[in-house]
Amino acid sequence: MPQPDRPPLPPARTALAMAVALLMLGGGAQARQETPPAHDTPPGWLDERLDAHLPHGLPLPDDLPVVTPARDTALPPDALGPDALSLSVEQAVFLALSHNRSLAVQQLQPLITGTFEAVERAVFDPVLFAEMSLRRDEAVRQFDQRPDMPDQITRSDRDLFEGGLRQRLPTGTDLELSLRTVRSESTQTREQFTSRAGLTLTQALLQGARIDSNLARLRQARLDTQSSLYEFRGFAENLVADVEAAYWDYVLASRRTAIFEESLAVARRQLEETRQRIRVGERPETEETAARAEEALRRQGLINARSDQARARIRLLQLINPQQAHWGTAVTPLDHPDHQVPPMESVDLHLALARDHRPDLNEARLRVQRGELEVIRTRQGLLPRLDLFITLGQSGYAAAFGEAWREIDGPGYDYSAGLRLEHPLGHRAARAESQRAGLTRQQSLEALGNLQQLTALDVQNAWFEANRTREQIQATRLTRELQEEVLRTEQVRFRVGTGTALAVSQAQRDLLESQLEEIESLIRHRQALTELYRQSGTLLLRRGIEAPGAERVDPS
DSSP, X not given: OOOOOOOOOOHHHHHHHHHHHHHHHHGGGGOOSSOOOTTOOOSSHHHHHHHHTSOOSSOOOSSSOOOEESSOOOOOTTTBOSSEEEEOHHHHHHHHHHHOHHHHHHHHHHHHHHHHHHHHHGGGSOEEEEEEEEEEEEEEEOOOOOTTSOOEEEEEEEXXXXXXXXXEOTTSEEEEEEEEXXXXXXXXXXXXXXXXXXXXXXXXXSTTOOHHHHTHHHHHHHHHHHHHHHHHHHHHHHHHHHHHHHHHHHHHHHHHHHHHHHHHHHHHHHHHHHHHHHHTTSSOTHHHHHHHHHHHHHHHHHHHHHXXXXXXXXXXXHHHOOTTOOTTOEEEEOOOOOSOOOOOOOHHHHHHHHHHHOHHHHHHHHXXXXXXXXXXXXXXXXXXXXXXXXXXXXXXXXXSHHHHHHTTTSSOEEEEEEEEEEOOSSOHHHHHHHHHHHHHHHXXXXXHHHHHHHHHHHHHHHXXXXXXXXXXXXXXXXXXXXXXXXXXXXXXXXXXXXXXXXHHHHHHHHHHHHHHHHHHHHHHHHHHHHHHHHHTTOHHHHTTEEOSOOSOOOOO
């Protein structure tokens, strides 16, 4: 049966049809089956627009942030036994980056922080809503006071189903597309179906109308995620520094133990030689006391050295945490300090590197940016709330469900438009939030300046310490060589009868101290260089270790 000609749609219905089509093509494409990670970019035109306004420059991890050496430093198959472990300093760092429990805990923090970004991004996700209700009313109506007239019972049924899509845009626009079907029937009327398609648009004109303000929390969440990556880099850098320091402490403790064992053996030989000379009458018996005291002193030092070595070994095992080892595992260091040390770089170079690579400085710069976003967000709260709303609807009426929807383009339509104003008197809370945001930003700037000054102080102190230990290497080497000559002289004098056992013991003691000072100066210089690189933020770069957060944060 041919359909009768319909009059052209009025302007309101034409606008409704175009708006419905646009919303279905745009916001409807945003539906997702699963929630992406905080750093992921979900599909849809709105998310592309959001990403265009978000801070970039630091890649966010798809998984746990990791630190990886630039070259393979894994242990050889025979390096780790059931009760022994042989490793170099690079292998110790590799084990720590692979198995350290504190690092495993810190790896989760960027992912945890990234979930807040997903929460803020979800504010602009489309929301699908639906409602279904069934209602029946029965009313007793008495039209006559005569007792012989029965009461009239009026019954009405109303079934409603409504669904739609609602979305908020960064422009301060709220869109809602709804489809509604109502079935009504009563004792007074026959069954009737009403269908309606409507679109509601609410646009903020003052408060909430700026994109920068509406995206402030999302941008802050992204900055928090980036801050957690810099925090992770700083933790990894400190871990590498601690492992290297613990490794060289263990090397020093092992060398000290070896030196005390050798000095104890020398003291015992000196005691035996003294006793032989006393027996043949070349020395008085009082000489034995000095030799015995020296031997007891060496034994006492050896006991302390072995205890220090055990503590250093346990500390190193705790940091590297090898899976097959236990607290009783013996550790054999493969690296030893080199007497040939490279020249020192200038302190100005280290200061410049620290300004670019220190993780805590980059974190502080991100806090300043976060404070600026908070100022932008709270400044909008000082404006009154003025919203423009427009509602367009198209309705169809019929005696059957399907016919009602086919009549949706009929003559029935509705529209409304207006302004809504809201302005709290005094604006006390908004003024307080804006003032707090400004003060917090100023505090962040002052903290950044203070941290920059402290960084320069730390770098210079670390450079002076590295330079001091470097100069001490040559001095302690010369002292040890001279003390060896003194000991040989005293031993010759003792053998020819012009010296005493006490003088030989004192020379041995001085030689022992010079040997300990020499090896300690070599170790301390290595540790001082590690600390200098850590203070300048370049330890991971110099060790060829890749980790997130290597980029400098632009203060602007």
